[in-house]
Amino acid sequence: MKIGAPKETYTGENRVAMTPDSAQQIQKLGHDCLIETGAGLNAGFTDDAYKEAGVEVVKTAAALWKAADVVVKVRQPDASESKRLREGQTLISFFNPAANEKAMADAAKKGANVIAMEMVPRISRAQKMDALSSMANIAGYRAVIEAGNNFGRFFTGQVTAAGKVPPAKVLVIGAGVAGLAAIGTATSLGAITYAFDVRPEVSEQIESMGAEFVFLDFEDTQDSSASGGYAAPSSPEFREKQLEKFREMAPEIDIVICTALIPNREAPELWTEDMVKAMKPGSVIVDLAAEKGGNCKLTVMDEKIVTDNDVTIIGYTDFPSRMAAQASTLYGNNIRHMLTDLTPEKDGQIVHNMEDDVIRGATVTYDKEVTYPPPPPKVS
Numbered sequence: 593m594k595i596g597a598p599k600e601t602y603t604g605e606n607r608v609a610m611t612p613d614s615a616q617q618i619q620k621l622g623h624d625c626l627i628e629t630g631a632g633l634n635a636g637f638t639d640d641a642y643k644e645a646g647v648e649v650v651k652t653a654a655a656l657w658k659a660a661d662v663v664v665k666v667r668q669p670d671a672s673e674s675k676r677l678r679e680g681q682t683l684i685s686f687f688n689p690a691a692n693e694k695a696m697a698d699a700a701k702k703g704a705n706v707i708a709m710e711m712v713p714r715i716s717r718a719q720k721m722d723a724l725s726s727m728a729n730i731a732g733y734r735a736v737i738e739a740g741n742n743f744g745r746f747f748t749g750q751v752t753a754a755g756k757v758p759p760a761k762v763l764v765i766g767a768g769v770a771g772l773a774a775i776g777t778a779t780s781l782g783a784i785t786y787a788f789d790v791r792p793e794v795s796e797q798i799e800s801m802g803a804e805f806v807f808l809d810f811e812d813t814q815d816s817s818a819s820g821g822y823a824a825p826s827s828p829e830f831r832e833k834q835l836e837k838f839r840e841m842a843p844e845i846d847i848v849i850c851t852a853l854i855p856n857r858e859a860p861e862l863w864t865e866d867m868v869k870a871m872k873p874g875s876v877i878v879d880l881a882a883e884k885g886g887n888c889k890l891t892v893m894d895e896k897i898v899t900d901n902d903v904t905i906i907g908y909t910d911f912p913s914r915m916a917a918q919a920s921t922l923y924g925n926n927i928r929h930m931l932t933d934l935t936p937e938k939d940g941q942i943v944h945n946m947e948d949d950v951i952r953g954a955t956v957t958y959d960k961e962v963t964y965p966p967p968p969p970k971v972s
């Protein structure tokens with residue numbers, strides 16, 4: 593089969609779904625690889641590098657979509673791309689199925705099979721295809737780097753001939769994949785790092801990474817766990833305790849990294865306007881929840897603002913694209929592992945096995961039907 597990656601059309605998207613390395617692995621499955629000219633340039637992969645890896649470089653998006661049996665992409669297809677999908681073609685991409693009903697119905701009607709990368713079940717066997725985690729890891733890392741870039745001081749404390757420098761104090765709110773990556777980055781830069789999550793089971797992970805878990809004085813647990821390791825909304829009493837604690841911490845904290853999310857809901861508002869006002873001038877907030885409304889009241893999505901009291905609030909939503917080489921490498925590997933599952937005999941033939949938990953879970957259209965939402969996976 594021909595596996596093709598077009599150039600991403602979304603403005604500012606620098607990632608690409610196939611790298612020269614991932615293409616070589618895909619060819620070992622018996623497939624041929626195609627790339628649209630220039631598709632990898634913003635991630636540092638030239639057409640020549642693809643050619644050396646045995647990839648055919650095609651001149652236009654139209655030619656690529658026409659030739660490819662399987663199209664691999666990063667962003668959900670735009671209207672012009674959706675039009676190009678055809679019967680029997682497979683698309684593997686982020687697709688945002690929950691908010692993309694029309695495109696999903698159109699793809700099904702045409703008979704195109706769509707595998708949505710955000711739908712890969714979070715079971716052990718599927719970790720190597722878990723693009724949400726690989727992108728969240730990058731976002732968490734980059735959030736701290738971005739904070740450092742906007743913070744006028746060191747992270748680590750120093751005693752120098754020119755004076756003593758206190759360490760920065762970082763608070764990470766939410767310790768899922770992105771939060772844990774942020775904690776690892778902040779502690780490795782030498783900051784004193786605190787972290788909070790409503791799921792008490794993450795306290796060990798937080799502490800093993802050198803950060804201090806923020807406990808609340810709330811009965812004997814801070815449990816808002818729902819199934820599958822995700823959070824559920826907190827009770828009003830719990831939330832009040834949480835805000836009280838943050839209010840107490842705000843004047844001391846230099847950097848806040850917000851990552852708290854609850855599936856299928858707006859992000860909980862956890863860093864209020866009065867907390868921003870209480871922070872020292874020069875402090876920085878990076879809000880990774882910006883796309884879902886933000887954990888910080890004042891966050892503006894995709895913008896950096898500076899408040900009257902000189903607190904910088906960053907609401908960018910494109911952190912993985914800002915590290916396009918790394919993000920494309922990891923995402924390309926996630927896609928290549930998905931193709932490995934889809935090519936069981938390594939003979940260049942795609943077998944779209946709807947009995948396979950991972951393939952079934954991620955497939956949102958198949959055989960002219962919308963197959964979203966999937967049933968829960970049978971294994972963990």
Ligand code: NAD
Pocket residue numbers: 713714715716718719722725728765766767768769770771788789790791820821822823824826851852853854855860862
């Ligand atoms: P997420 O992006 O949905 O949420 C980020 C974090 O915010 C979560 O840890 C959540 O508990 C926390 N949160 C929600 N409300 C909060 C509040 N009011 N205050 C503070 N924190 C709050 O999470 P994620 O990164 O997608 O990870 C979710 C879970 O999935 C984790 O348990 C993770 O270990 C698990 N996971 C499993 C696999 C796998 O098994 N393959 C892969 C990735 C993640």
